[in-house]
Amino acid sequence: MTVNILIVGAGAVGAFYASRLAHLPNTQISVICRSNYTAVAANGFSVTSPQYGSYTFTPQHTFANPREAREANIEWDYIVVSTKALPDVSDDSVILEGLVRDGNRRTAIVLIQNGLGVESPYLSRFPNAIILSAVTIVSAAQTSPGVIKHNRWTRISIGPYLSSSGDSGTSTTEGVHKIAIKSNERFVQLLQAGGIKDAEAYSAEKLQLVRWHKIAINASMNPSAVLSYGSTNNAMAKDPELYCHLKGVMDEVLATAPKVLGTQLPKEFATSEAILRSTMRNTSGSKPSMLLDWESGKRMELEVILGNPIRIAREKGLEMPRLQSLYALLRMAQENRENQKQSSKI
Numbered sequence: 289m290t291v292n293i294l295i296v297g298a299g300a301v302g303a304f305y306a307s308r309l310a311h312l313p314n315t316q317i318s319v320i321c322r323s324n325y326t327a328v329a330a331n332g333f334s335v336t337s338p339q340y341g342s343y344t345f346t347p348q349h350t351f352a353n354p355r356e357a358r359e360a361n362i363e364w365d366y367i368v369v370s371t372k373a374l375p376d377v378s379d380d381s382v383i384l385e386g387l388v389r390d391g392n393r394r395t396a397i398v399l400i401q402n403g404l405g406v407e408s409p410y411l412s413r414f415p416n417a418i419i420l421s422a423v424t425i426v427s428a429a430q431t432s433p434g435v436i437k438h439n440r441w442t443r444i445s446i447g448p449y450l451s452s453s454g455d456s457g458t459s460t461t462e463g464v465h466k467i468a469i470k471s472n473e474r475f476v477q478l479l480q481a482g483g484i485k486d487a488e489a490y491s492a493e494k495l496q497l498v499r500w501h502k503i504a505i506n507a508s509m510n511p512s513a514v515l516s517y518g519s520t521n522n523a524m525a526k527d528p529e530l531y532c533h534l535k536g537v538m539d540e541v542l543a544t545a546p547k548v549l550g551t552q553l554p555k556e557f558a559t560s561e562a563i564l565r566s567t568m569r570n571t572s573g574s575k576p577s578m579l580l581d582w583e584s585g586k587r588m589e590l591e592v593i594l595g596n597p598i599r600i601a602r603e604k605g606l607e608m609p610r611l612q613s614l615y616a617l618l619r620m621a622q623e624n625r626e627n628q629k630q631s632s633k634i
């Protein structure tokens with residue numbers, strides 16, 4: 289049977305993973321585009337990768353908007369969401385209205401996004417849906433509309449997102465959980481078959497540990513790169529004062545995660561020292577995504593990378609003062625810039 293996959297947010301990450309899945313027999317990939325619609329509808333995507341070479345990928349359907357996708361009336365097995373997670377700007381779960389199927393051929397929503405709490409809007413809107421939560425360390429960029437540059441790394445960790453609401457344990461919920469686990473394994477197998485050898489299936493609990501661990505990296509490097517006026521990760525790790533700061537932020541997150549989740553971080557997860565050692569070795573000059581967004585005048589993923597971790601910890605009576613300072617400063621910097629943009633339009 290053909291597996292139908294819809295990509296919502298066909299930018300760097302969405303189009304890269306889609307291009308790997310597109311190699312598979314019996315798998316049809318479609319995309320909902322936005323600003324890259326004209327280019328993708330005309331020429332598909334072109335992908336360059338040090339690992340997979342240069343190739344093009346033409347989606348089965350290229351939709352200009354969610355309405356076109358709904359009108360196609362396709363039973364989607366997976367809807368992959370890889371928009372930037374900007375809950376302060378838009379609730380992207382609305383895009384999936386009318387596209388998520390219940391019943392025998394149930395749709396799984398796969399969220400490939402950075403941050404914490406990205407699942408909540410989807411769980412609220414589709415309480416019975418299967419939600420798979422994915423964390424990737426890929427480095428990729430859409431350098432012009434429809435042109436995807438894969439730089440390095442492919443690892444993607446995926447686990448079901450199970451509602452922690454009070455009704456778990458009922459037979460209906462258990463049934464949905466079993467389907468979610470199977471659906472998760474199947475999606476990971478598809479990625480592996482598409483050449484993503486380090487796609488890995490996780491339990492719901494362990495996946496949230498992976499999310500927190502990635503927050504340690506993102507919440508330290510991303511805001512600090514902006515607040516230090518455009519530093520690369522490598523330059524920050526090599527500066528003695530910034531090294532202390534980055535390590536302090538990472539350790540704060542890594543110490544808070546087990547208290548929030550009620551379980552220790554696995555021993556195989558890299559320590560702050562190991563992350564910083566590897567950052568010092570990486571001389572590629574890569575800039576964190578928040579810095580790239582700031583430099584191009586775009587909104588940053590502040591809420592899911594900083595705001596949500598702070599709020600989730602606070603619900604457990606825990607404070608993360610280093611994160612809180614970064615969040616407060618950068619949120620105000622963003623607000624000031626947005627206000628300036630508005631007043632310069634008048």
Ligand SMILES: NC(=O)c1ccc[n+]([C@@H]2O[C@H](COP(=O)([O-])OP(=O)(O)OC[C@H]3O[C@@H](n4cnc5c(N)ncnc54)[C@H](OP(=O)(O)O)[C@@H]3O)[C@@H](O)[C@H]2O)c1
Nearest residue numbers: 297298299300301321322323370371372401402426427428
């Ligand atoms: N890039 C990386 O190397 C990397 C690595 C790890 C994790 N991540 C995470 O992966 C997620 C995606 O990042 P990305 O770098 O792939 O971002 P990106 O290149 O900006 O791609 C996001 C895509 O979503 C589209 N989009 C946004 N809202 C939409 C809507 N309402 N309808 C249709 N399309 C919509 C955007 O279109 P427009 O161009 O019109 O805005 C863009 O094409 C983020 O959470 C990011 O933090 C990225």
